[in-house]
Amino acid sequence: MDLTWLQRFGAASGVLLGLSIGVPGAVEAFTGETSATSFVLGLGTALSAPAVTALYLHHRAAAGRFGAAAYAVNVLGLGLFTGVAFALNLVLFHLDESTVDTLRDGPFGTALLISAVVFVAGTILFSVSMLRSGGFPRLPAAGYGVSLTLLAALAPLPDTLATSLVHVLAAASIGWLALSVLPASGGQ
Numbered sequence: 001m002d003l004t005w006l007q008r009f010g011a012a013s014g015v016l017l018g019l020s021i022g023v024p025g026a027v028e029a030f031t032g033e034t035s036a037t038s039f040v041l042g043l044g045t046a047l048s049a050p051a052v053t054a055l056y057l058h059h060r061a062a063a064g065r066f067g068a069a070a071y072a073v074n075v076l077g078l079g080l081f082t083g084v085a086f087a088l089n090l091v092l093f094h095l096d097e098s099t100v101d102t103l104r105d106g107p108f109g110t111a112l113l114i115s116a117v118v119f120v121a122g123t124i125l126f127s128v129s130m131l132r133s134g135g136f137p138r139l140p141a142a143g144y145g146v147s148l149t150l151l152a153a154l155a156p157l158p159d160t161l162a163t164s165l166v167h168v169l170a171a172a173s174i175g176w177l178a179l180s181v182l183p184a185s186g187g188q
Contacts, residue, residue, distance in 0.1 A: 003057055007183045010054020013047040014178025018171040020044020021151075025167020033093065033159045042089030045082040049075055051178055052126065058181040059135035067133060070125035077122030080115035081152065088155060104156075116152045123148045136180055143173030 021044060024037035031037070056063070056071040063070070087108075092100050104112065127145025130136045147170035154163050 004183050006050075007054045007057055007181055010050045010052075010057070011178045011182045014051035014054060014181075015175050017044055017047040017051050018173075018175030018178065020047065021174065022168045022171025025164045025171065028159055028167070029161055029164035035093070038089035038093045042086045045078075045085040048078040048082060051174065052078055054181050055126075055130065055136075055177055059130060059133040062133035062135055063129050066125075067129040070122070070129040073118065074122035074126035077115075077119035081119040084112055084115045084119075084155065112156070116155070120149050120152050123152070130177075136177060140173040140176035140180070143169060144177060147173055 020040050024040045028034070028037050052071070052074055056067065060067060060071075092103070095103075103109070124145050127141060127148075130141040130144065131138060147166055150166045151170055154166060157163070
């Protein structure tokens with residue numbers, strides 16, 4: 001199987017994912033959360049699985065078993081958090097506060113917590129894997145772990161200037177990592 005196409009698709013997904021996180025985050029620093037920024041954030045997370053797959057393919061040989069396990073937890077956490085981001089940005093954003101509180105007090109709140117825990121564990125493990133492999137620039141590999149963990153921690157809180165800054169830092173880390181895995185011309 002030629003992995004060049006998959007790596008390019010994943011890299012492009014990573015750049016678009018970064019933009020879908022960073023641009024709304026930067027806009028929200030001035031406007032607060034809007035329907036448009038929520039829409040972009042909610043749908044953009046669908047690009048996370050191909051992006052992280054390209055990152056894993058880039059360093060899989062050096063990452064070993066730890067890297068494979070970290071990728072597995074990360075991709076599961078990203079899948080869960082994609083659902084959370086969709087719900088927070090495209091559903092809960094449009095509901096009144098009392099309805100949201102009622103939902104969070106039930107099974108939905110438990111699912112949010114479990115999703116966040118798996119997402120954070122996968123994010124940290126995958127960041128460590130990228131750092132250990134030596135196949136990535138260190139700053140965005142560390143930024144991936146720190147900024148995405150902060151995004152998960154800040155997700156249920158009201159948006160602030162700090163939240164916007166974390167979105168921009170996450171976007172920069174993801175975009176930089178994505179560009180670093182673009183394969184050279186030719187097949188692999």
